[in-house]
Amino acid sequence: MKIVSYSIRVALLAALLIPYSSVAAQETPYVPSKENLAARQWFQDARFGLFIHWGVYSVLGKGEWVMNNDRMTKSEYEKLPPRFNPTRYDAAQWVSLAKAAGMKYITITSKHHDGFAMWNTKQNSWNIVDATPYGKDVLKALAEECRKQGIKLFFYHSHLDWYQNEYFPRGRTGLYSGRPEYGNFDKYLDYMDDQLTELLTEYGPVAGIWFDGIWDKKDGPWRLRRTYDLIHKLQPAALVGNNHHLKPFAGEDFQMFEKDLPGQNVSGFSSGSEVGNLPLETCDTINGAWGYNESDKRFKSTKQLIHYLARAAGHNANFLLNVGPKPDGTIQDEFVERLREMGAWLSKNGESIYGTRGYEKVPPRNWGAVTQKGDTIYVHVLEWQDEVLALPKLADVKSARLLMDGTVVKVDQLADATLLHLPVGKRDPYDTVVALSTK
Ligand code: FHN
Numbered sequence: 001m002k003i004v005s006y007s008i009r010v011a012l013l014a015a016l017l018i019p020y021s022s023v024a025a026q027e028t029p030y031v032p033s034k035e036n037l038a039a040r041q042w043f044q045d046a047r048f049g050l051f052i053h054w055g056v057y058s059v060l061g062k063g064e065w066v067m068n069n070d071r072m073t074k075s076e077y078e079k080l081p082p083r084f085n086p087t088r089y090d091a092a093q094w095v096s097l098a099k100a101a102g103m104k105y106i107t108i109t110s111k112h113h114d115g116f117a118m119w120n121t122k123q124n125s126w127n128i129v130d131a132t133p134y135g136k137d138v139l140k141a142l143a144e145e146c147r148k149q150g151i152k153l154f155f156y157h158s159h160l161d162w163y164q165n166e167y168f169p170r171g172r173t174g175l176y177s178g179r180p181e182y183g184n185f186d187k188y189l190d191y192m193d194d195q196l197t198e199l200l201t202e203y204g205p206v207a208g209i210w211f212d213g214i215w216d217k218k219d220g221p222w223r224l225r226r227t228y229d230l231i232h233k234l235q236p237a238a239l240v241g242n243n244h245h246l247k248p249f250a251g252e253d254f255q256m257f258e259k260d261l262p263g264q265n266v267s268g269f270s271s272g273s274e275v276g277n278l279p280l281e282t283c284d285t286i287n288g289a290w291g292y293n294e295s296d297k298r299f300k301s302t303k304q305l306i307h308y309l310a311r312a313a314g315h316n317a318n319f320l321l322n323v324g325p326k327p328d329g330t331i332q333d334e335f336v337e338r339l340r341e342m343g344a345w346l347s348k349n350g351e352s353i354y355g356t357r358g359y360e361k362v363p364p365r366n367w368g369a370v371t372q373k374g375d376t377i378y379v380h381v382l383e384w385q386d387e388v389l390a391l392p393k394l395a396d397v398k399s400a401r402l403l404m405d406g407t408v409v410k411v412d413q414l415a416d417a418t419l420l421h422l423p424v425g426k427r428d429p430y431d432t433v434v435a436l437s438t439k
Helices: 004-018 021-028 034-048 054-059 093-102 138-149 185-201 222-235 301-314 333-353
Strands: 048-052 104-111 152-158 210-212 239-240 255-258 279-282 317-324 369-373 376-381 390-394 399-404 410-412 419-423 430-439
Touching: 034 239, 034 317, 034 333, 048 093, 054 390, 093 104, 104 138, 104 185, 138 152, 152 185, 185 210, 185 222, 222 239, 239 255, 279 301, 301 317, 301 369, 301 376, 317 333, 317 390, 333 376, 333 430, 376 390, 399 410
Parallel strands: 048 104, 048 317, 104 152, 152 210, 210 239, 255 279, 279 317
Antiparallel strands: 369 376, 376 430, 390 419, 399 430, 410 419
């Protein structure tokens, strides 16, 4: 009886509180620091990052949603950490792989929706050091290696939590975990802020926090701005992004899209994602899964992945490409192979991606995408069989060459169009880049 009345009180209180979107709209304006603005510039120039979804769920090889999808209770799920012993985890190898792929940053799950901390949190023992035979802090090792090899590190952090009892009232997911029908959501938010404080004070410079999961209870009394301000207080340059699938709120530093280029909604996630004016990022998987999925063999080809990278750049967005490492700490061969092939292409064509911005005069088309840096316009020819490619008139073009080997490309200037004559037999199997010089 006592429990019921408490839960009703909590539910009423939650109902009275304003949804997070309206709270955000009423917030005082956010003025990013000088360090933060510089970090945004770096972020936009970086263009390509490695997303890593890794947790105890990898033991089952059915993706990171297995607790929810298989309707596991907390006590059933608690059997996974004792089985998680990634003895083949080698942070140096992961970072080297990201670098070989041409990536400039890594975003790794510190905590996914199962609430399990992949670092040595002091808040409870639901973490890799206290609950697994491995007993080591994988984020610490990764942070150190990233610093050594000059790669920036972001933490993906789930707002949504299927494990904590205080995550109450619950949202749309995590309903089979066997948690009690009461809890103190404010206490949960304090806990989350305390965990974030650990991540932002004990792991060196953190490039940013990548939030996810707020969509689970989007009208909940989230204290987004308070959390964002805490992050910026602890590390002013840390970039805050939130995968809420909406236009950014005050306090956020970049806008993200999931399995969609900015402005598209193929995934079904992006219906509310009106494109704002912050730096942009889109993320996608190599097969269909974020966390390790043993049976998912629908691998995208290297060509598809390079096309996505080029199209993202044409849309002025970064590409955050995911791997879900195995429970032993290794990354499966199919992923490694594709990442290395992307890196090989980037080693020759990287100047058309890094440090560029989407070229607004020629927005992305089915045939390809266009980027720009300084006096050079880069035409990424992705799906074009013919010899002559017509672009809207680009008045300033002085000369053109293939980026891969310098072959001269003939340009015809018509009254209302610029024609590029693409040399026969000189197509890159992935993306033929024509560099147009305007100087
Ligand atoms: O539920 C998550 C999912 O597991 C994964 O982390 C992706 C990555 O963008 N985001 C969520 C779904 O929007």
